[in-house]
Amino acid sequence: MRKVATSRLGCALLGLLQQKPSSGYDLRKIFSTTAMTTYSDSPGAIYPALQRLQQRGLVRGSIESGAGLRRRQVFHLTAQGTAELRKWIVRPVLRADVIRGLDEVMLRFAFSEQAVGPSASVRILQSLQAELASYIPDLHAQLSAGKATMPTSGRLALESGIKGYECLLRWARGALGTYAREKIAPAKDGRR
Amino acid sequence: MRKVATSRLGCALLGLLQQKPSSGYDLRKIFSTTAMTTYSDSPGAIYPALQRLQQRGLVRGSIESGAGLRRRQVFHLTAQGTAELRKWIVRPVLRADVIRGLDEVMLRFAFSEQAVGPSASVRILQSLQAELASYIPDLHAQLSAGKATMPTSGRLALESGIKGYECLLRWARGALGTYAREKIAPAKDGRR
């Protein structure tokens, strides 16, 4: 019925709700106090987002009733919501994700283990690794191409981006190692 | 009259136009072919953004006329646009910028040298360095606090973020070194 993709915030909410049913206020607290501060904790973002998820049948909220308790609506994932979350997580990592949606990739990875299983985490790492390995040389090429014409700060900014990706690539390899050591045999190309 | 801040895309356009007057199409090409692919090259974003900048008096467009040429409107910065660009660039880097707007900080840095001068680049690097140095320990604390309760992938995701920031910090120190070597004496705290 809807072809509109769930927004980043929506996906973050799905992931958090999968870990633990929570109220809008709980979710706001998470966004305002943890490393997930990258997401907005404003009520104007979260409550409408929860409503949209509910309209689409991905979450269901129930008003907590208990003597002397404040009105509080706790949301939990529906079966459909779980399916949507899994679908979002297992999508392969494309170059477009590396360029414009790294945050989202990391979010998917963060939720992958609990929502799908360690093998999904490994798959994300592998495809991320592959995309990075193919993208980084392109950036190096751009750097040497523009070296003459770019101002120092422009060149340094580009270098910073490249170093960031290289750092991420090293991390991904390390993370794959962690999973290999733990128990999960990577599908076909682990460390070697 | 307007208190609305210029959007990220608007700032990127101002910076590019400062480097070289260009048409909307030229700008789209830059976004679609260089490392600035992080910005949208869609006409539905760029043309309205240019119009808004023009309405606010920050850029002015003039239709290129020449025999046998296609209609083409080339935009250039006005004095007010230059002032706005400089103001945006020299803003100190705050923790909020580090958490939610690193892209923007790097963009400001990339333009800083041409639009303001190397001393502005150095100031950005210094305040970025300071914010990173104060933020990274917080993240480490969060990591050790949650180590027990987080799933492996969640912990690894957080570690990736931390490593990214650490990498950026190393880069910032290196970049400061570059400027020190070049000629610019950092204001008060350069490398030592």
Added chain:
DNA sequence: CGCCCCATGTAAGACGTTACATGATTGA
């Protein structure tokens, strides 16, 4: 002549931000 690139735009819709608004409950 037809196709592709140049070059500019508009319209509908979704989303996030900011600011405002409301009311219940806890604790000083």
Added chain:
DNA sequence: TCAATCATGTAACGTCTTACATGGGGCG
């Protein structure tokens, strides 16, 4: 009782996305 916190929302606004639309010019 008064303030702070819990808890949920709405409205206006600006912006981006996606998709559509238009036309000139070079080239085979």
